[in-house]
Amino acid sequence: MRTVVVLMLLALVATGCSKKSEPIQTPTGTPTVTNSQTPTPTAATPTPSATPQPTVATTTITLKVVGGCRDCFFQAYTTVNGVTKPYGQGQGWLSAPPKWVVPTKFTHNMSFGYTDLPPDDTNGNPTVVVVQYQGVAVGTVLTAAQAQTKKFGSWCWNGTTKKTFTIQVRAATIKVPNTDPTTSGVEPLKDQVLVYASPLIGNGGTFHSTFYGGLGISGTPECP
Numbered sequence: 001m002r003t004v005v006v007l008m009l010l011a012l013v014a015t016g017c018s019k020k021s022e023p024i025q026t027p028t029g030t031p032t033v034t035n036s037q038t039p040t041p042t043a044a045t046p047t048p049s050a051t052p053q054p055t056v057a058t059t060t061i062t063l064k065v066v067g068g069c070r071d072c073f074f075q076a077y078t079t080v081n082g083v084t085k086p087y088g089q090g091q092g093w094l095s096a097p098p099k100w101v102v103p104t105k106f107t108h109n110m111s112f113g114y115t116d117l118p119p120d121d122t123n124g125n126p127t128v129v130v131v132q133y134q135g136v137a138v139g140t141v142l143t144a145a146q147a148q149t150k151k152f153g154s155w156c157w158n159g160t161t162k163k164t165f166t167i168q169v170r171a172a173t174i175k176v177p178n179t180d181p182t183t184s185g186v187e188p189l190k191d192q193v194l195v196y197a198s199p200l201i202g203n204g205g206t207f208h209s210t211f212y213g214g215l216g217i218s219g220t221p222e223c224p
Contacts (some may be wrong), residue, residue, distance in 0.1 A: 060165070121216060130154070133154075
């Protein structure tokens, strides 16, 4: 009996020894570790601030009329880049002194047209304000008798750098030769309104021949 047990134990031991141990598999290679990337916030691009525009200097121009203005009306003109155009609306004197707010740099070579109840022309052409007579100092105050002897005048103002400027305009009725051949035989002289700055305010353009001190032009009073 003991012999049988011993044989059985020997058989079991032999069977266990005949089986090969399987090696433990060790993972090869370096494991890849994936890091979760947290996106870096992009800094907001600052919105460029608007470039401040330079303030445009302006001049308030007022016309003050003295003398024989009945229902006179004035139109301002400016010359920009060689082009002369009406500036704003024409203004009458009787309701209020004509006034325009103009960029200061555009006061150079301004001119002013004039109309009134007939007769308001100068030798048959629409009248413009004479701002300066040739050979007379700026700032001179002339009587109508003196102004009508001046042979050359300008309607182009030299301009100003002031914030406000008042132009005193004298409108004086004078007698001039009647150049209309249909009526000159019976009416050798006729009335003409002589319109000029008093005091004179300076020339910015060309001097033109006057008709007894007055200037008229059939069209826009252009300045260089």
